Amino acid sequence: MENKKVNDPISKKEYEKIIASAPSDMELPVYIGKRNDELLYLDLVKAKSIAMYGEIGISAVCNTSLFSMLKAREQVLRQKYFLCVSCVGGFYSWSFNDIPFADEYITDACTAIYDLLHYYNSVKNTLSKLSGMSENERKASDYIYSLEEYQEYLAKHPRLYIFEGWLGPLSKGILDNSGLELNSVKEAFENAYKFHIYIIIPDCIRGKNELSGSIHTSVNIERTEKCYTATIIQDCKKMEDNICMDWFDESIKNIIGDKGEK
Numbered sequence: 001m002e003n004k005k006v007n008d009p010i011s012k013k014e015y016e017k018i019i020a021s022a023p024s025d026m027e028l029p030v031y032i033g034k035r036n037d038e039l040l041y042l043d044l045v046k047a048k049s050i051a052m053y054g055e056i057g058i059s060a061v062c063n064t065s066l067f068s069m070l071k072a073r074e075q076v077l078r079q080k081y082f083l084c085v086s087c088v089g090g091f092y093s094w095s096f097n098d099i100p101f102a103d104e105y106i107t108d109a110c111t112a113i114y115d116l117l118h119y120y121n122s123v124k125n126t127l128s129k130l131s132g133m134s135e136n137e138r139k140a141s142d143y144i145y146s147l148e149e150y151q152e153y154l155a156k157h158p159r160l161y162i163f164e165g166w167l168g169p170l171s172k173g174i175l176d177n178s179g180l181e182l183n184s185v186k187e188a189f190e191n192a193y194k195f196h197i198y199i200i201i202p203d204c205i206r207g208k209n210e211l212s213g214s215i216h217t218s219v220n221i222e223r224t225e226k227c228y229t230a231t232i233i234q235d236c237k238k239m240e241d242n243i244c245m246d247w248f249d250e251s252i253k254n255i256i257g258d259k260g261e262k
Helices: 012-020 059-072 074-080 111-131 135-140 147-156 172-178 182-195 252-256
Strands: 029-035 038-043 049-054 082-086 159-163 197-205 217-223 228-234 237-245
Touching: 012 059, 029 059, 029 228, 049 059, 049 182, 059 074, 059 197, 059 217, 059 237, 082 111, 111 147, 111 159, 111 172, 111 182, 111 197, 182 197
Parallel strands: 049 197, 049 217, 082 159, 159 197
Antiparallel strands: 029 038, 029 237, 217 228, 228 237
């Protein structure tokens, strides 16, 4: 592991290297950190869903990972994905307001959960009905697509939901006030990837995220004297550990560029 102090941020040049090195075979490459100077990435599509956990103060390393994906795949996201960014607003949403080009997609605390749950149930029910129909029954119905055509449509129109983790819309208080049935929401989170719906939750504080058990991939972050270290666990299996994570300095906009930049 690099002999690096926690408070030593990466430079703009280092960050640009992270963006340029994003693997071309990954749909949504999330930068995780380094091992012996080797840059490590997770493909959010293959990870199914990602939550980054730790104690207070991990937001910088989480945002480095989040920003790297958004910058590396900006055109893919703009052209291919339905994007929804959800936060509680006020003090805790400052980092979300700096997400490259995503400020126009920011919604309030519960809207994204409602949207995700409605879309998930709609897709699930449509697939169930189409799978039980003959072609003649389908043509006589209001359904435009056959089962195969609808599955192809879903693959071509994926969705990406970014939820604020720290006191965000997945915290118990907000979920309790949403009127949603928690088990139904958990089911949607667990199975979203099957319908080409992907979820990332940066900056989670342990014990404050009601849906932590429904996320397939967790990046557990620990602050040490040398750097932040990460352990990756997917579907209860440890995939990587002892990864040195980086973060950038306060000049966020000097590194990621203006939000409105095309």
